[in-house]
Amino acid sequence: MKLNRSILIGTLAAATAGFLLTRSFAAESPKTLKADVGRGAEIVASGTDYGVAACARCHAFDGTADGSGAFPKLSGISSYYLEKQLRDFASGLRTDAIMSAIARKMKVEDIADVSEYYAGVRGTPTPAPPAAQDRLALGTRLATVGDEEKKIQACEGCHGAAGRGEGPAIPPLAGQYSQYIAFQMRMWQMGYRKNDANQQMGNIARRLSAKDIEAIGLYFERLPQKDLAKNKRQP
Amino acid sequence: MAEKLKPVDVVVVGVGFMGAIMAKELAAAGLTVVGLERGKKRWTVPEFQSPDIHDELKYSIRKGMMQDVTREAMTFRNNSSQEALPIRQWQAFLPGSDLGGSGVHWNGQTFRFTEADFVWHTRMQERYGKTFVDRNLIIQDWGITYDELEPYFDKFEYLLGTGGKAGNLNGKIQPGGNPFESWRSREYPNPPMKEQYGGVLFRKAASEMGYHPFVQPSSNMTRPYTNPEGLQLNACNYCGFCERYACEHFAKATPQTVILPVLLKNPNFELRTEAQVLRVNLDGHKKRATGVTYADATGREFEQPADLVIITTYALNNARMMLLSGIGKPYDPQTGEGVIGRNYAYQTTGDVYVFYDESVNINPFMAAGASGTLIDDFNDDNFDHGPHGFIGGSYIMSALTNGRPIEFHPTPPGTRDWGKEWKAAIRRHYNHTAHMLIHGSSMPTRTNYLDLDPTYKDAWGLPLLRVTFEFPDNDVKMTQFCVDRAVEVGKRMGAKTVAGYPRKPPFTTQKYQTTHNTGGVIMGSDPNTSALNRYLQSWQAHNVFVVGASAYPQNPGYNPTDTLGALAYWSVDAIKKQYLKKPGALVSA
Numbered sequence: 001m002k003l004n005r006s007i008l009i010g011t012l013a014a015a016t017a018g019f020l021l022t023r024s025f026a027a028e029s030p031k032t033l034k035a036d037v038g039r040g041a042e043i044v045a046s047g048t049d050y051g052v053a054a055c056a057r058c059h060a061f062d063g064t065a066d067g068s069g070a071f072p073k074l075s076g077i078s079s080y081y082l083e084k085q086l087r088d089f090a091s092g093l094r095t096d097a098i099m100s101a102i103a104r105k106m107k108v109e110d111i112a113d114v115s116e117y118y119a120g121v122r123g124t125p126t127p128a129p130p131a132a133q134d135r136l137a138l139g140t141r142l143a144t145v146g147d148e149e150k151k152i153q154a155c156e157g158c159h160g161a162a163g164r165g166e167g168p169a170i171p172p173l174a175g176q177y178s179q180y181i182a183f184q185m186r187m188w189q190m191g192y193r194k195n196d197a198n199q200q201m202g203n204i205a206r207r208l209s210a211k212d213i214e215a216i217g218l219y220f221e222r223l224p225q226k227d228l229a230k231n232k233r234q235p
Numbered sequence: 236m237a238e239k240l241k242p243v244d245v246v247v248v249g250v251g252f253m254g255a256i257m258a259k260e261l262a263a264a265g266l267t268v269v270g271l272e273r274g275k276k277r278w279t280v281p282e283f284q285s286p287d288i289h290d291e292l293k294y295s296i297r298k299g300m301m302q303d304v305t306r307e308a309m310t311f312r313n314n315s316s317q318e319a320l321p322i323r324q325w326q327a328f329l330p331g332s333d334l335g336g337s338g339v340h341w342n343g344q345t346f347r348f349t350e351a352d353f354v355w356h357t358r359m360q361e362r363y364g365k366t367f368v369d370r371n372l373i374i375q376d377w378g379i380t381y382d383e384l385e386p387y388f389d390k391f392e393y394l395l396g397t398g399g400k401a402g403n404l405n406g407k408i409q410p411g412g413n414p415f416e417s418w419r420s421r422e423y424p425n426p427p428m429k430e431q432y433g434g435v436l437f438r439k440a441a442s443e444m445g446y447h448p449f450v451q452p453s454s455n456m457t458r459p460y461t462n463p464e465g466l467q468l469n470a471c472n473y474c475g476f477c478e479r480y481a482c483e484h485f486a487k488a489t490p491q492t493v494i495l496p497v498l499l500k501n502p503n504f505e506l507r508t509e510a511q512v513l514r515v516n517l518d519g520h521k522k523r524a525t526g527v528t529y530a531d532a533t534g535r536e537f538e539q540p541a542d543l544v545i546i547t548t549y550a551l552n553n554a555r556m557m558l559l560s561g562i563g564k565p566y567d568p569q570t571g572e573g574v575i576g577r578n579y580a581y582q583t584t585g586d587v588y589v590f591y592d593e594s595v596n597i598n599p600f601m602a603a604g605a606s607g608t609l610i611d612d613f614n615d616d617n618f619d620h621g622p623h624g625f626i627g628g629s630y631i632m633s634a635l636t637n638g639r640p641i642e643f644h645p646t647p648p649g650t651r652d653w654g655k656e657w658k659a660a661i662r663r664h665y666n667h668t669a670h671m672l673i674h675g676s677s678m679p680t681r682t683n684y685l686d687l688d689p690t691y692k693d694a695w696g697l698p699l700l701r702v703t704f705e706f707p708d709n710d711v712k713m714t715q716f717c718v719d720r721a722v723e724v725g726k727r728m729g730a731k732t733v734a735g736y737p738r739k740p741p742f743t744t745q746k747y748q749t750t751h752n753t754g755g756v757i758m759g760s761d762p763n764t765s766a767l768n769r770y771l772q773s774w775q776a777h778n779v780f781v782v783g784a785s786a787y788p789q790n791p792g793y794n795p796t797d798t799l800g801a802l803a804y805w806s807v808d809a810i811k812k813q814y815l816k817k818p819g820a821l822v823s824a
Contacts, residue, residue, distance in 0.1 A: 148280040153484045157285045198470030203459040
């Protein structure tokens with residue numbers, strides 16, 4: 001059932017691209033608008049009068065969020081990636097109890113503007129939660145070496161050395177809240193999230209145990225966030 | 236004195252792609268099998284993980300995955316009047332080593348040979364007459380037909396998880412696929428790869444010119460896949476590190492991802508690594524192999540008795556193993572007699588570069604080993620050769636397998652090749668250049684052949700293989716014609732400058748072309764002109780089977796691996812169904 005559905009999605013995407021059964025990189029890239037960072041900052045702070053909530057209420061002005069781990073850090077993530085996620089929330093390709101409703105109210109330029117804003121802010125380091133040595137060792141192994149038995153490559157093979165990301169398409173994980181990472185991994189695992197290329201993340205997450213997932217989150221949260229935004233604007 | 240080991244049913248020499256397939260099938264049939272691999276063990280985790288696996292200096296430049304030339308080189312010369320010299324660094328072709336062999340660093344390009352290819356000699360005579368083919372060419376039929384092999388192509392492609400679009404399903408031409416391919420019984424197991432931007436531009440131009448573009452069949456996974464052996468592969472993320480590298484993502488079909496884990500779980504199978512096979516031993520009548528002699532990492536020699544010997548050591552090394560063991564009469568170019576070393580062929584490749592202005596971003600780094608869009612209109616016997624005076628052809632493919640910084644430096648003709656001007660040109664053209672690969676056939680001649688070198692020896696004191704090769708006139712004409720066609724497509728692609736580079740003699744080992752060496756231990760229906768019968772069984776020693784592109788009487792314009800996998804399954808099927816019941820010659824000479 002799952003396979004059939006994915007074939008259908010692939011075929012639809014191909015038809016949209018105008019090439020029968022042929023997909024191209026070019027055809028899939030969303031058109032990037034010229035983003036207005038100032039306008040993005042306004043939406044982050046105050047939302048819009050047509051019902052878009054202020055992003056900073058949960059994600060904070062500097063993208064560090066509220067420290068609870070329920071909301072992800074956004075600082076240092078590429079505008080391309082943020083924009084894609086918001087568009088996916090809006091289209092239903094990705095779903096979230098809170099974000100789907102917000103994104104559906106956002107105009108295309110709102111999405112571009114707030115994405116540009118958060119891509120450029122410098123986050124605040126947060127203290128890493130305590131973690132048992134064996135759990136950290138497991139997370140380190142999975143993230144940096146992988147697992148032959150489970151046929152899992154190292155997370156860092158795509159998410160970059162020390163979790164710094166392979167921008168713009170692959171997000172950084174360094175410094176991200178472990179609770180958020182674990183929650184998303186579970187979403188991939190259970191098939192509720194599948195908005196990546198080639199079903200890569202679901203395929204990997206299905207082979208991980210709850211313990212593996214927790215360990216991977218703990219490993220990445222302890223890494224320093226990439227200093228991508230060092231010389232950029234501070235809120 | 237070699238230490239004699241306990242006899243086993245089967246010894247497999249070389250545990251690469253074909254060795255793993257043969258061993259897996261025979262162990263599953265209940266036979267005790269020993270696999271002797273000269274190299275070391277290696278796995279996706281930990282050996283193939285990044286960042287090490289993306290070390291371009293180590294793998295692309297220093298050829299980190301290839302046969303160790305300080306221990307085992309080959310010698311080369313262009314013709315018999317020259318003295319052959321050892322190849323000290325692999326450049327033209329790259330024979331792999333270690334567990335999984337060249338199957339680890341291949342690109343995943345997965346083409347079937349066509350119906351015409353297997354009856355090439357007959358087909359050329361029928362279509363073009365008895366005097367059309369250059370008399371210096373010694374083309375032959377294979378002794379097998381495409382229809383016989385089709386089920387085995389299918390089996391191999393499903394093992395690999397090949398992604399593509401059928402062009403001919405049971406005789407019905409399918410839109411979107413290659414209309415020139417021979418029939419296939421069902422679709423590919425996976426959809427085609429994404430098309431690169433250069434491919435999009437190529438597709439448009441080629442379509443406008445009336446050609447038939449399609450996406451290259453690829454064994455880089457286009458989605459997660461579980462193969463019939465129950466092994467799971469992950470989707471490719473187009474990182475551009477396929478050829479010369481191992482895949483870190485479990486996303487390229489390699490022995491490690493599609494078969495070895497199953498083989499190693501079978502208790503009937505034993506893998507011995509760092510085991511250098513020195514020769515196949517024969518009985519007093521030289522009609523039957525008794526096993527092999529090998530040296531371990533310390534140089535200690537062992538004799539491994541076996542009832543069946545399978546040689547799967549890469550095309551060139553297969554020929555050497557037969558010569559070192561005295562199985563089959565060595566080919567003599569003076570008399571044309573002898574079977575080992577004859578019909579050595581290569582691949583005739585050319586390049587076309589399409590230089591755009593800076594508004595066209597090609598993004599060469601968004602690539603996989605087998606991503607590409609191509610036309611087959613000028614390949615094989617897909618067009619009338621009558622007016623052109625040559626046989627064979629090439630596919631023309633818009634493909635960039637990588638944008639790696641040390642290797643990828645496209646500059647237009649006339650650019651200085653050093654200094655400031657060169658660097659500026661690379662910056663200017665790096666992201667704005669499309670490339671076409673012209674991948675063509677290679678026809679065997681009387682004078683191109685393989686034998687043992689009279690002078691140079693390997694680390695074990697055994698003579699090196701000597702390669703004598705020059706591009707035949709036929710192939711030079713062929714590749715010029717195909718490059719000319721590609722240049723026309725390139726101009727249609729809307730570029731500022733199009734530069735074509737057809738391959739010209741002399742052949743040099745110093746420039747990378749392709750690892751597709753073929754022939755030397757060919758299959759056929761006549762023991763006077765072939766070393767193996769149609770089941771890849773030695774005409775001379777019935778319990779020796781030689782699996783490799785060494786079996787190809789000539790090399791068509793397609794990449795060789797798919798046909799090789801089909802032949803391996805075909806051969807092992809004959810062993811299981813016929814040979815084991817009644818050991819002996821499967822075809823009477």
